[in-house]
Each structure stands twice: as structure tokens, then as C-alpha cells.
Amino acid sequence: MGHLLHEGDRSILSSSGQSDTEDDRMIAVILSEEYANIDNTIGSQVSNFPPPDVPWTDTFISVHHNGSHDHQRLIQRLSAYGLFEVKVSGDGNCQFRALSDQIFKSPEHHRSLRKEIVQQLKDHRSLYEGYVPMNYKKYCKKMTKSGEWGDHITLQAAADKFGAKIYLVTSFKDTCFLEIIPQYEAPQRELWLSLWSEVHYNSLYAYRDVPPVRQKPKKKHWLF
Secondary structure, eight states, X not given: OOSOOOTTSOOTXXXXXXXXXXXXXXXXXXXXXXXXXXXXXXXXXXXXXXXXXXXOOOOOOOTTOOHHHHHHHHHHHHHHTTXXXXXXXXXXOHHHHHHHHHHHSOGGGHHHHHXXXXXXXXXXXXXXXXXXXXXXHHHHHHHTSTTOOOOHHHHHHHHHHHTEEEEEEEOOXXXXXXXEOOSSSOOOEEEEEEEETTTEEEEEEEGGGOOGGGSSOSOOOOOO
């Protein structure tokens, strides 16, 4: 992506507007149930990532969305590039948990990370306000709440705050690879996330870089 989406574009399950409705919550539950029944067999490998300027596909989600098919597509892509997915809890904080895992090597610092990102939004209002389809102060207040879903704006704020290029490997049919880069400085680090069905983020590592403790997670009953 490389920049914020144009004003008026629907965010990825944006926490603003219609994205925090009961319909969205129901969709997340439906997809999580599908996830539990997914066959993790790895299929044929994809050939390569598309160029970074490929636009972010804005896919409409409905209760008929084939989440299991999307996940199969995602794990094929992760396998093709030797990426290991560290799963984080699907409690509404997954974007912040995944970012926390990348930065602090633990998803448990998501609360403090959320505070830092919200502070970035408040301190640099002019950078983000034009992309928020609601009152900006109300948006920032909503984002302070645990369980409030992160969106493309919080990802951009994270990239700007931490001087990081954020790579997303997605389950989108037409776009498997996206970039978010800092707006006014060269990136000093890279953060790798997966994005499944526009609903859930996880943290990614190259297999050679996976912390040993992550290779055998203690919990096996993730929501996603």
C-alpha cells in the first residue's frame, strides 16, 4: 500500500462507522468456526509476490464468505516463502497483539502498544484525520478501548510511530502482498504480519528466525 487509503475507501474492518456493528462481530464468529475445521494441507506454491504498488483489494465480507478457502490460500503463500505464523488471540486486539509480538517478541504488550499508537494519532492529527469517516476525537477515544479492532489507519500510525515498514501477507485472492511504509522517514525496521479474511492478524517470522519458545505454543485453542 505504501500510504493511507484514499478518503472514503472502506477500511479493513475499520473500528469506525459500520465496522463495529453486531453484523461484523457475527462474521468474525462464523469465520472463527470455519477456521477450526480447516484442513492444513499445503497445496501448490505461489510463484512470487506482486509488486508493492498493487492496490489493496477491498473485498466485501458476507456470511457466505469462504473463510476456509481463504485460509488455505494464505497458508500456501506462507509455505511458499518459508514463513512461520505465530497465532495470537482473536479477541479484537489481534492487530495490536501481532504488532506487539513483532516489536517485543510477545503479544502481551498489546495494551501499551495500543496506547502508543493512539498517542501517535493524537499528536499528529493532520496526518490521519482526513481518512477517518467520523469525528476524529471520537475515533481516537474508541481506539483506546481494549477489543476495538485496528484498521488501516492504526497500521499507518504504527508504521510512522516506529519507523517501520509493515509487510502484510494476505489471503486476498487478487493481492497476496501489501506494504505500509512510514510517511516521512526511511524505515528503520521491518514488521511482518499475516491478514486472513480481512478479519484476523497474526505475526510472521522466517522459519530460521522463529524464537524457539514459539515453535511449540502451549495453547492450541486459538479463536483464529
